[in-house]
Amino acid sequence: MIAALAWKNILHKPLNALLSWLLLTASVAIISLLLLLQEQFQQKFEANIQGVDLVLGAKGSPLQLILSSIYHLDNPTGNIDYAEAQKWMNHPFVAKAIPLAYGDSYRGYSIVGTTPDYLEKYGASMARGQVFQQNFEVVVGAELAKKCQLEVGTEFFGTHGTAKEGEEHHEHAYRVVGLLAPNGTMLDNLILSNLESVWAMHETHHHEGGESGNHHAEKHYEEGHHEAENEADEHHEDGHESSSHPITQSPTREITAVLFKFRSPMGIVQWPRLIAQNTNMQVASPVIELNRIFSLLGIGIEAFTWLGWAIMALSALSVFIALYNTLKERRYELALLRTMGAERGQLMWLVLLESLWLCVAGFGSGILLSRVALWLISNASEQAYHFSFDQFGFKWPQEGWLLLLTLGIGLVAALIPALKAYSLNISKTLQHA
Amino acid sequence: MISTQNIRFEYNPATVFEFPDLHCADGETLLVTGLSGTGKTTLLHLLAGLLTPKSGSIIVQNTDLARLTGRSLDQVRGRHIGVVFQQAHFVASLSVLDNLLLAGWLPTGHKNPAKAKALLDRLGIAAQAAKKTAQLSVGQQQRAAIARALMNDPQVLLADEPTSNLDDENCRLVAELLREQAQLAGSSLVVVTHDQRLKSLYPNNITLL
Numbered sequence: 158m159i160a161a162l163a164w165k166n167i168l169h170k171p172l173n174a175l176l177s178w179l180l181l182t183a184s185v186a187i188i189s190l191l192l193l194l195q196e197q198f199q200q201k202f203e204a205n206i207q208g209v210d211l212v213l214g215a216k217g218s219p220l221q222l223i224l225s226s227i228y229h230l231d232n233p234t235g236n237i238d239y240a241e242a243q244k245w246m247n248h249p250f251v252a253k254a255i256p257l258a259y260g261d262s263y264r265g266y267s268i269v270g271t272t273p274d275y276l277e278k279y280g281a282s283m284a285r286g287q288v289f290q291q292n293f294e295v296v297v298g299a300e301l302a303k304k305c306q307l308e309v310g311t312e313f314f315g316t317h318g319t320a321k322e323g324e325e326h327h328e329h330a331y332r333v334v335g336l337l338a339p340n341g342t343m344l345d346n347l348i349l350s351n352l353e354s355v356w357a358m359h360e361t362h363h364h365e366g367g368e369s370g371n372h373h374a375e376k377h378y379e380e381g382h383h384e385a386e387n388e389a390d391e392h393h394e395d396g397h398e399s400s401s402h403p404i405t406q407s408p409t410r411e412i413t414a415v416l417f418k419f420r421s422p423m424g425i426v427q428w429p430r431l432i433a434q435n436t437n438m439q440v441a442s443p444v445i446e447l448n449r450i451f452s453l454l455g456i457g458i459e460a461f462t463w464l465g466w467a468i469m470a471l472s473a474l475s476v477f478i479a480l481y482n483t484l485k486e487r488r489y490e491l492a493l494l495r496t497m498g499a500e501r502g503q504l505m506w507l508v509l510l511e512s513l514w515l516c517v518a519g520f521g522s523g524i525l526l527s528r529v530a531l532w533l534i535s536n537a538s539e540q541a542y543h544f545s546f547d548q549f550g551f552k553w554p555q556e557g558w559l560l561l562l563t564l565g566i567g568l569v570a571a572l573i574p575a576l577k578a579y580s581l582n583i584s585k586t587l588q589h590a
Numbered sequence: 591m592i593s594t595q596n597i598r599f600e601y602n603p604a605t606v607f608e609f610p611d612l613h614c615a616d617g618e619t620l621l622v623t624g625l626s627g628t629g630k631t632t633l634l635h636l637l638a639g640l641l642t643p644k645s646g647s648i649i650v651q652n653t654d655l656a657r658l659t660g661r662s663l664d665q666v667r668g669r670h671i672g673v674v675f676q677q678a679h680f681v682a683s684l685s686v687l688d689n690l691l692l693a694g695w696l697p698t699g700h701k702n703p704a705k706a707k708a709l710l711d712r713l714g715i716a717a718q719a720a721k722k723t724a725q726l727s728v729g730q731q732q733r734a735a736i737a738r739a740l741m742n743d744p745q746v747l748l749a750d751e752p753t754s755n756l757d758d759e760n761c762r763l764v765a766e767l768l769r770e771q772a773q774l775a776g777s778s779l780v781v782v783t784h785d786q787r788l789k790s791l792y793p794n795n796i797t798l799l
Binding site: 158162165166168169170487489490493494495496497498499500501503583584587588 | 638664671673675680692
């Protein structure tokens with residue numbers, strides 16, 4: 158009855174409660190959104206680097222190399238010579254080396270040439286069909302298959318580069334031979350083929366390009382290509398003749414990156430310098446680069462978290478002011494309750510509950526708002542980066558703590574008004590009404 | 591039934607009230623009149639258990655209010671004493687019916703909607719039951735206040751200046767209504783007022799000096 162009365166008191170003067178409720182909603186929404194974003198971001202990022210100690214790729218920004226090779230969030234730093242990379246791939250330190258060759262895309266989704274090891278590394282299982290074996294056979298990630306309505310047996314043409322509206326390769330169609338089961342990594346949004354498919358596709362491309370002059374749509378491929386040529390020039394004296402061969406017969410077999418897992422940690426320590434000094438390539442550590450991203454993001458997240466706490470402090474003040482003011486107006490009402498037999502404790506409880514109801518309402522709407530916001534963010538990042546967040550589910554225990562904290566703030570804000578109600582002098586109040 | 595003996599109350603050593611002994615049996619009416627400053631409101635608050643006398647006793651239902659404190663006093667006040675104030679105040683966020691239900695629930699822990707509806711019916715405001723109290727006319731508010739005071743069939747019904755703002759006709763009507771309702775509930779009615787008109791209506795009266 159007291160709880161119902163407290164609720165009715167809030168509804169009776171909704172404007173008094175509105176500001177407090179809005180502030181509570183905003184602060185809970187901000188804090189909860191950050192909790193969700195931070196965790197899911199970290200989870201998604203960390204799930205993808207499992208089993209990758211170092212990434213080998215063309216020189217450039219190591220962060221870019223990691224972002225492009227592991228997360229497919231950026232353009233590659235360029236291409237590297239496959240023969241050159243293979244020297245390192247066969248090194249005794251190496252437990253597993255997975256080559257990746259980028260070239261084409263389909264509707265903005267990368268088509269990656271690799272080995273079946275790549276699927277194994279992510280623990281992928283086939284939902285239907287089988288792993289690619291022949292050239293131009295592809296396996297498609299679960300989410301992508303759903304979005305682009307790809308089925309086993311579907312044939313499609315790739316687009317050169319990663320642009321959605323690019324030049325299509327009409328010489329060879331890719332054929333879907335398998336669909337992956339959803340597994341929560343980048344794999345869900347990728348199309349995978351063998352390495353040879355990528356090379357074969359671009360052999361003809363080069364050929365065609367040679368005939369029609371400067372007919373190149375994508376920049377990054379060009380950069381990689383030039384780099385490879387430079388490399389080839391350097392090795393010329395050693396009798397390496399790749400550039401003198403006709404392109405159509407034996408093109409430079411290029412790949413974009415290699416993911417390494419080491420048998421010995423020596424590799425992780427030694428390789429970065431070894432490779433930087435002796436080759437035209439670089440290795441980057443996903444862990445180090447990831448930490449760099451998180452520490453950069455961390456500053457922003459921390460700032461927003463402080464903003465959330467500041468708004469929460471404001472909402473506490475607002476609850477306090479609202480209760481304190483209405484208490485002045487309602488002193489007679491409280492005295493009346495006492496003449497009707499209410500105990501001191503019941504009045505105190507009434508005032509506390511009014512604050513707690515507000516906090517519960519604010520928490521509820523804040524959690525709801527954070528989910529809506531996450532849904533919008535998820536949609537946006539899904540379109541831009543094929544990177545989505547799960548907006549359902551309660552983040553335990555952090556959001557449990559947030560609820561307790563919100564209620565705690567409600568208690569603190571209501572404490573003085575509640576004590577005033579507790580110690581109300583009935584007779585005096587009634588006489589001065 | 592309510593009776594007092596040698597009640598003495600002091601706000602501070604300079605402001606001391608000593609009240610004559612009162613006695614009012616079940617179903618009877620006692621009028622207490624007096625000029626301003628003679629302690630009418632103080633007496634009413636003492637009788638209602640809102641103030642505790644320095645000495646003396648106030649017996650309601652064989653219990654001495656002067657010796658009760660805290661919860662037990664709240665209990666007796668809610669259960670056995672009904673108060674009708676000069677200006678009808680209510681819990682503004684609740685409907686008329688809910689105000690009555692709350693008055694019934696506070697000392698007993700039980701809601702008694704049948705009783706509340708019967709009272710509203712008896713006082714002729716059953717049609718206003720679902721309205722917020724602010725929507726009622728002044729006359730209806732006073733009736734609702736009387737109904738609320740009678741929710742627990744109190745031993746004592748106290749009325750503080752119930753007629754001072756009313757014209758002669760309405761004064762008579764309210765005085766009748768109070769007496770009639772108190773009798774129906776079996777309560778002792780104690781009316782505290784400066785309104786001299788009531789003396790002719792309530793023959794049993796005491797004047798504070």
